Amino acid sequence: MTSATSAKRIDDNNKNDRTNREGLRGWLNPLTYGWERVSYWFQRLTGIFLLVYFIGHVYETSSLVSGPDAWAAMLELTQTVGGHLFLILVIGASTLHTVNGIRLIFTQSGQGLGKPGRPDYPYDPTSVNNKQRSGLWIAFILAAVAMLYGANVLFSGE
Amino acid sequence: MTSDSIKNNRNKNKNMTKWFSDISFLRESQIMKIHYITGVGALFVVAIHIMMRLIMPFNMSLEFENVILNYKNIFYALLLESILVLIAIHGFNGLRVILLELRQTQIWERGVNILVIVAMIGIIAYGTRTIIIANGFSLG
Numbered sequence: 001m002t003s004a005t006s007a008k009r010i011d012d013n014n015k016n017d018r019t020n021r022e023g024l025r026g027w028l029n030p031l032t033y034g035w036e037r038v039s040y041w042f043q044r045l046t047g048i049f050l051l052v053y054f055i056g057h058v059y060e061t062s063s064l065v066s067g068p069d070a071w072a073a074m075l076e077l078t079q080t081v082g083g084h085l086f087l088i089l090v091i092g093a094s095t096l097h098t099v100n101g102i103r104l105i106f107t108q109s110g111q112g113l114g115k116p117g118r119p120d121y122p123y124d125p126t127s128v129n130n131k132q133r134s135g136l137w138i139a140f141i142l143a144a145v146a147m148l149y150g151a152n153v154l155f156s157g158e
Numbered sequence: 159m160t161s162d163s164i165k166n167n168r169n170k171n172k173n174m175t176k177w178f179s180d181i182s183f184l185r186e187s188q189i190m191k192i193h194y195i196t197g198v199g200a201l202f203v204v205a206i207h208i209m210m211r212l213i214m215p216f217n218m219s220l221e222f223e224n225v226i227l228n229y230k231n232i233f234y235a236l237l238l239e240s241i242l243v244l245i246a247i248h249g250f251n252g253l254r255v256i257l258l259e260l261r262q263t264q265i266w267e268r269g270v271n272i273l274v275i276v277a278m279i280g281i282i283a284y285g286t287r288t289i290i291i292a293n294g295f296s297l298g
Contacts, residue, residue: 023260044256051253065288094204
């Protein structure tokens with residue numbers, strides 16, 4: 001076999017070998033979830049959700065320039081039970097994304113990770129410690145509180 | 159893989175991506191700093207934006223006249239513009255990070271970079287148009 005043929009075969013194998021490219025399936029696989037994985041997953045899902053909401057919100061508010069009727073028609077979409085529930089989800093997602101994001105800023109600057117230790121069995125990473133876990137719990141609790149407050153404001157109209 | 163085939167692949171990639179400009183003018187560490195700064199900045203300005211909705215009954219605050227009055231206040235208009243810019247940068251850079259985690263080829267990276275920059279500029283331009291018109295300035 002010439003070196004050119006061999007190189008071509010290796011190239012073809014590399015092109016067809018997709019075992020290490022799990023893509024979205026790997027991203028969403030819940031079988032290997034730890035705390036960091038839950039945080040990673042929620043941060044990305046809430047981020048995408050909020051970006052979609054942001055684009056929709058910019059479009060929604062642009063109806064202002066078409067006058068009061070267009071504004072009222074657009075506003076009617078959110079003044080329903082479904083619209084309120086959607087806004088409550090936005091409130092929860094933005095709170096979770098914010099609080100977890102602040103935790104991640106500290107984490108990426110090396111705060112709250114603990115001292116590095118020898119990797120002994122059962123190989124629990126020292127970085128996933130109580131500080132990190134409580135940070136995530138605080139994010140979930142604050143998101144729930146914000147959603148309750150938002151529900152109260154939206155459904156009572158006050 | 160031989161060095162010849164590596165060179166060939168590099169040349170092939172160069173040819174495939176010659177239509178895209180090289181926009182790697184910032185290092186990833188600098189982009190992440192911008193990501194964090196825009197995130198924290200957005201937290202403060204969005205908090206003020208939400209509080210403006212709660213200084214009177216929520217439904218009343220969304221009436222056309224009240225919203226237009228908000229937009230006519232130059233400080234509030236500047237606040238809205240800063241929300242628009244900060245969240246557009248933070249949001250679309252976040253999307254870029256997610257998309258680059260899914261695949262790492264030169265053509266994909268440059269395509270994603272261009273896509274998010276165009277989308278970012280588009281949404282900022284569209285939102286700015288609303289702020290300017292609602293504020294009362296004429297676009298001609």
